[in-house]
Amino acid sequence: MRAHETTHHVQFVPGSEFKRRAAEVVANPFLKKSFRGAMDFLMMKRAAQFPDPELLERQRDLAEHIRRYSLARLPELLEQLEVNLKKNGVQVHWAETPDEANAIILDICRRHDAKLMVKGKSMVSEEVELNHAMEAAGIDALESDMGEYIVQLAGEKPSHIIMPAIHKTKQQIAELFAEKVPGVSYTEDVDALIQIGRDVLRKKFMEAEVGLSGVNFAVAETGTICLVENEGNGRMCTTVPDVHIAITGIEKVVEKLEHVVPLYGLLTRSATGQAITTYFNVITGPRKPGEKDGPKEMHLVLVDNGRTQAFADEQLRQTLQCIRCGACMNHCPVYTRIGGHAYGTTYPGPIGKIVSPHMMGLGATHVLPGASTLCGACGEVCPVKIPIPDLLIRLREEATHEAKPGHAPMFGQGAGKTAFASFAFKGFAFLYSRPALYRLFTWAATRFRFLTPANQAGWTKSRTPLTPAKKSLRDLLAERSKH
Amino acid sequence: MSARENIFRKLRAATTAPLPSPDAAIAAHYASLPRTAQADLARVQLAKDFAEKITAWHAEVHIVPRSTWVDKLKEVVAAKGIASLLYAPATTHGKALAAAGVAGLKPYDQPIDGWKRELFENVDAAITGTRGAIAETGTMIVWPDADEPRLMSLVPPIHIALVDADTVVPTLYDAITQQKWSAGLPTNALLITGPSKTADIQQTLAYGAHGPKELIVLLLTGEDAQ
Known part of the structure; x- marks a missing residue:
């Protein structure tokens, strides 16, 4: 057993719940409509940013090149990043592991006797369930991105990596604020709702001893972290409190600042159809002597949590090219129907299906790679050209087979294997590789088709029963050649 | 073994084929984009593009001659009812403001630790310089420093920024390479494109999420470029 198998117990909800949750959302016309509407809107906005398909292709090639180059040099770049940050x-x-990341952050907070941590948007902090760890230690971890604040106030989890509260209507948010924020009365006016959030959180920015942020890009050559945002809460979290802690996955590093430029341009256009965000926050260290503001202390926590497993395999390594734009989920017919919560993973949608097995193991996630039509939309819109459908097929294989000889088993290798499926496929292979037996089978199946059961286990739950044709294809072809 | 050692051991155990650096491909890409040459006329066009784009991002732009921007600022201060204007006294523009006797000036001359609450609650606006701007996206480049700290462009509800029309470059790539950012980045460098905003409630755009609700740009030009 590897280290992260023994200590990793963080789990958002069990993977086996996926089908039940998905069915619930599909049956909820309200959620179905809100996701459909939101995804249509985001797809339209993205398309408007890329009017020239040839230029887009060139940009995607360039971005893919940059990400692949960075990953090919990952160990050296991480070392260089560390030296320059120091x-x-x-x-x-x-x-x-998540536990190690939380322990590091908790230790920093304790040293500063922190009671309140304000958080900018960070999916890695969601991934390690930092808020739970802080809560257990008696430290208030407050989300300050408006969407994340709403979701936290409701006691929920983000349903989209870029738009966390996309599943909520303004009426629901109005009710939530009226109930949970002291002195606030019900209003559906979006400007007024944002003003309420602003007023609450501004007080918290002033009070907090620690600010936490994620990282969009880390630059090895200069020892810099870059943050992308519209609201300014990220800047608040990284500037106002005395201590700034940034947390990120080890794959986010690039060599040079120049390499960030094409990636940033594609990130915002792919995510929300914006040419650029309001703020691009480039941080190269804490407050220097003589400076009048900025954190007095700054930390970066680099998290593995299964990323080294993906890195070990050349094909699976492509998973780590991701810049977390969310375009794959915006364009996914499955995500659009079932929303982000059904997946039971921090990262939903197509990217979630290929990244979560490395973090949580195939035991908890093996159903996810199967929950895809392989329509290919995710791979087509991916700004860094991750072949998501290929990786889904690969993970389906890993989930239902033993590791290939010479390959280390994945976390949860073969967890999706069932005796029934192995038996069925063995029978299929036996029958279809013996011509005489196969002919006998089709002869019997076409003649006794009236015996086909109407209830065919899982298949007939939402489909009409499968019945053999009156004549086999073979017979039909034979008849045709006679004429 | 430490977590660091384990991570590096796993990463180094993987076989990676070296890839060529993307530097040349990136340079070629930006060189291939339609862009304006460095002629004076082109510079005017760049400034116009910048003004148009940042206006679309909800900023209020005033194009003013370099020699009279303080008068324009006085008009803005009066029109917006700004009672307290934070400024950086050691900068060139800060000195010009003090000399012109603009009403309500408040210097950022103390570390934030002693007056955080006051900054958050009692300052109506702040005025800062910029290091340049980007025509493609309508973006300002702001490098806060000891004289003009980070929070000036973030906390007060109105941010007034001075952009010199001659400092507008076509793309972010041009800014980073021409100004040689990698040779010496400040503790905090910023790109700012409009006032703070969010669309987190039902994809409805709202301004003034956490940072400034209004961004006012004074675009400074030569006398005859009006």
Whole structure:
């Protein structure tokens, strides 16, 4: 057993719940409509940003090149990043597991006697369930991105990596604020609702001892982290409190600042159809002597959590090219029907299906790669050209087979194997590789088709029964050649 | 073994084929984009593009001659009812403001630790310089420093920024390469494109999420470029 198997117990909801949850959302006309509407809107906005398909293709090729180059040099770039961050006065920490990451952050908070941590948007902090760890230690971890704040106030989890509260209507948010925020009365006016959030959170930015952020890009050559946002809460979290802790996956590093430019341009256009965000926050160290603001101490926590497993295999390594734009979920027919919560993973949608097995193991996630029509939309819109459908097929294979000889088993290898499926496929192979037996089978199946059961286990739950044809294809072809 | 050692051991155990650096491909890509040459006329066009784009991002742009921007600022201060205007006294533009006796000036001359609450609650607006701007996206480049700190462009509800029309470049790539950012980045460098905003409630755009609700740009030009 590898280290992260023994200590990893963080799980969002069990993978076996996936089908039940998906069915619930599909049966809820309200959620179905809100996701459909939101995804149509995001797809339209993205398309408007890329009017020239040839230029888009060139940009995607370039972005893919940059990400692949960065991953090919990952160990050296991480070392260079660490050296330069330290030179800039940033303290660097490494965590193999969510527990280790949380322990590092908790330790920093305790040293500063922190009671309140304000958080900018960070999917890695969701991935390690930092808020739970902080809560258990008696430290308030407050989300400050408007969408994340709403979701946290409701006691929920984000349903989209870019738009966390996309599943909620303004009426629901109005009710939530009226109920949970002291002194607030019901209003559906979006400007007024945002103003309520602004007023609450501004007080918290002033009070908090620690600010936490994610990282969009880490630059090895300069020891810099870059953050992409529209609201300004990320800047608040990284500037106002005395301590800034950034947390990120080890795959986010690139060599040079110049390499960030094409990636940033594609990230915002692919995510929300914006040419650029309001803020691009480039941080190269804490407050220097003589400076009047900025954090006095800065930390970066680099998290593995299964990423090294993906990295070990050349095909699966492509998973790590991801820049977390969310375009794959916006264009996914499955995500659009079932929303983000049904997946039971921090990262929903197509990217979630290929990244979560490395984090949570195939035991908890083996149904996810199967929940795809392989229509290919995710791969087509991916700005860094991750072949998501190929990786889904690969993971289906890993979920239902033993590791190939010479390959290390994946976390949860073969967890989706069932005796019935193995038996059925063995029978299929036996029958279809013996011509005489196969002919006998089709002869019998076409003649006794009236005996086909109307109830065919899982198949007939939402489909008409499968019945053999009156004549086999073979017979039909034979008849045709006679004429 | 430490977490760091384990991570590096696993990463190094994987076989990776070296790939060529993307540097040349990136440079070629930006060189291939339609862009304006460096002629004076083109510079005017770049500034116009910048003004148009940042206006579309909900900023209020005033094009003013370099020699009279303080008068324009006084008009803005009066029109917006700004009672307290935060400024950086050690900068060139800060000195010009103090000399012109603009009403309500408040210097950012103390570390934030002693007056955080006051900054959050009692300052109506702040005025900062910029290091340049980007025509393609309508973006301002702001490098806060010891004289003009980070929070000026973030906390007060109105941010007034001075952009010199001669400093507008076509793309972010041009800015980073021409200004040699990698040779010496400040602790915090910023790109700012409009006032703070969010669409987190039902994809409805709202301004003033956490940062400034209004962004006012004074675009400074030569006398005859009006």
